[in-house]
Amino acid sequence: MxxxxxxxxxxxxxxxxxxxxxxxxxxxxxxxxxxxxxxxxxxxxxxxxxxxxxxxxxxxxxxxxxxxxxxxxxxxxxLNLHRTVNVAIIGVGELGTALARYVSRRAGRERRYPFRVAACFDSDPEKIDRVIEPGIKIRPPEELAETVERESIDIAVITVPAAAAQAVADQCVKAGVRALLNFAPVKLFVPENVRVHYSDVSLELQQLAYYLT
Amino acid sequence: MxxxxxxxxxxxxxxxxxxxxxxxxxxxxxxxxxxxxxxxxxxxxxxxxxxxxxxxxxxxxxxxxxxxxxxxxxxxxxLNLHRTVNVAIIGVGELGTALARYVSRRAGRERRYPFRVAACFDSDPEKIDRVIEPGIKIRPPEELAETVERESIDIAVITVPAAAAQAVADQCVKAGVRALLNFAPVKLFVPENVRVHYSDVSLELQQLAYYLT
Incomplete structure (x- = not known):
């Protein structure tokens, strides 16, 4: 291969x-x-x-x-989709909540959908312990490292504000996460062995605008 | 050029x-x-x-x-970003709400951010007239065509369930929208002069999974 x-x-x-x-x-x-x-x-x-x-x-x-x-x-x-792929969602605002629900509901519905929302984190103390889907409770960022290890987190989905995204990415990388899906509108700097994909609605809109002519 | x-x-x-x-x-x-x-x-x-x-x-x-x-x-x-680009959001669930708020708040904050959420649509009668951001009220799909014309909608952001996405795309195209940003996990079929971009969290996760090996 x-x-x-x-x-x-x-x-x-x-x-x-x-x-x-x-x-x-x-x-x-x-x-x-x-x-x-x-x-x-x-x-x-x-x-x-x-x-x-x-x-x-x-x-x-x-x-x-x-x-x-x-x-x-x-x-x-x-594609490594024949086994469960464990996902953590970091930043549980509207977008993070929508993504956590979408992924976990789809996993509940489709036998072959391999992604599992294994953990959600938010830095807002008011949100800690809130249950966003059955079995998914928001945890504080201090528990990130131990959770990554315990739950074998494969992919971290970053849905924090732009200003916090690099620090969150650094934490994830340090904890051993090797793939990041970043929704914050900033480029992330990570070691070569870590893969980052971006999903940025503003970049998408800007690209589309070009084709309006 | x-x-x-x-x-x-x-x-x-x-x-x-x-x-x-x-x-x-x-x-x-x-x-x-x-x-x-x-x-x-x-x-x-x-x-x-x-x-x-x-x-x-x-x-x-x-x-x-x-x-x-x-x-x-x-x-x-x-990129055609020197003038206002009018966006409609179709399907105001969690994701649609998050996107509408993100785009309109960013536009309020950044003078040079050219995107304006000009309209939001949802087929749920319970949601009609709900205000999701100051000045943005959810409207029924029957008003799509007239709104596209009145508000000069440039881009439609599709955040409806997969099963409804093609019908919504057809309506948008018929109304004259020439660029679609599709968040529903399906491929859309549109005429050649219409541009579709995709944002699909499951496809992103599947791509990332490949690099986990």
């Missing part, structure tokens, strides 16, 4: 392919999907589909296509 | 450069920034910075760099 040489954009498409395969009604028996069909649904060329998948192995049969259920499980395994 | 030939990824970086320039303390007098410094802060090479900006014109001086305030205004203008 050329794990560390696969471009980010391929991983992004892999996630899309997985969603398409997961939405297919597979029912009983084998269902095949061609690279043409998968590409059409994902908005890329069939050659791109074949190339993306070939980075990870031989999944299709010439002239038959991909066994959809098999490909789905293979992609899940490539 | 090679407007329609500029790759999306360049626009994404342009937005980042703008953020970096906006965060600089420019004070009085001219402040110059080199492509090296801008690249360092954005996480790209100086050659990439020069190439990206060269797609739009001549902004820098050999050996001096870019006049930061001038470059900032030029990028704002390229």
């Amino acid at each position: 050329k794990r560390f040489r696969v471009p980010d954009v391929v991983i992004r498409r892999l996630v899309l392919y997985l969603r398409i395969l997961s939405e297919m009604d597979l029912g009983e028996g084998r269902v095949y999907i061609s690279s043409q069909e998968l590409g059409d649904r994902a908005g890329v060329s069939p050659a791109q589909v074949r190339k993306d998948l070939a980075s990870f192995g031989e999944f299709g049969k010439q002239g038959v296509g991909y066994d959809a259920a098999y490909l789905r499980e293979e992609i899940r395994s490539i | 090679k407007r329609f030939r500029v790759p999306d990824v360049v626009i994404r970086r342009l937005v980042l450069y703008l953020r970096i320039l906006s965060e600089m303390d420019l004070g009085e007098g001219r402040v110059y920034i080199s492509s090296q410094e801008l690249g360092d802060r954005a996480g790209v090479s100086p050659a990439q910075v020069r190439k990206d900006l060269a797609s739009f014109g001549e902004f820098g001086k050999q050996g001096v760099g870019y006049d930061a305030a001038y470059l900032r205004e030029e990028i704002r203008s390229i």
Whole structure:
């Protein structure tokens, strides 16, 4: 596996392919999907589909296509989604609350949704011990390090104000979290072995504005 | 201007450069920034910075760099951010509320933040007329078309459940909205002259999971 040489954009498409395969009604028996069909649904060329998948192995049969259920499980395994992925949400304002509820409710509904909201943190003393979903209680930041270890936190979702985000990221990294999803509108500086993705509504709006001309 | 030939990824970086320039303390007098410094802060090479900006014109001086305030205004203008951009939020659950408040409060605070939450819609009759921020009242979807025209809505932010998202997108497109920011976890089908960007926390988490290995 050329794990560390696969471009980010391929991983992004892999996630899309997985969603398409997961939405297919597979029912009983084998269902095949061609690279043409998968590409059409994902908005890329069939050659791109074949190339993306070939980075990870031989999944299709010439002239038959991909066994959809098999490909789905293979992609899940490539993406580490065949086991529970533990998420902590840091900063439980409106956005943090919305995300915590969305993820935990979806996990409750879909057997194959691997994300678990394992902990939520907020620095506001008034919020401590508040239950935002059954089983999810807001905890103070002082408990972050021990919680990361105890709950094997894989991903920290940062939904604190911009001014606090870097300090929170530093704490997470120190505690051993290796992937951050940052909703605060600032760039975060982290060691090379830590992965940060950004979700920033203002950046998205600014990009979209360009296309209004 | 090679407007329609500029790759999306360049626009994404342009937005980042703008953020970096906006965060600089420019004070009085001219402040110059080199492509090296801008690249360092954005996480790209100086050659990439020069190439990206060269797609739009001549902004820098050999050996001096870019006049930061001038470059900032030029990028704002390229991105259509020198005028108000009107946003409608469709689906006012927790996420929609959080986004409406975030955007409108930031606009209230930052003189140069061009986005205005011009309208919010929800199909729940219980929510109609509820005020979520001063001046922002939830309206029923039947008023979408007339509101898009009256308020010159540029961008619709879709925060309805997945099952309703395509119908909402269709309504927006029919009403004349040309840019959609979709938070519902589904791919939307729209005409070619309409731009859709996606913000999907589950897709982000799935991408991040890959890097946990």
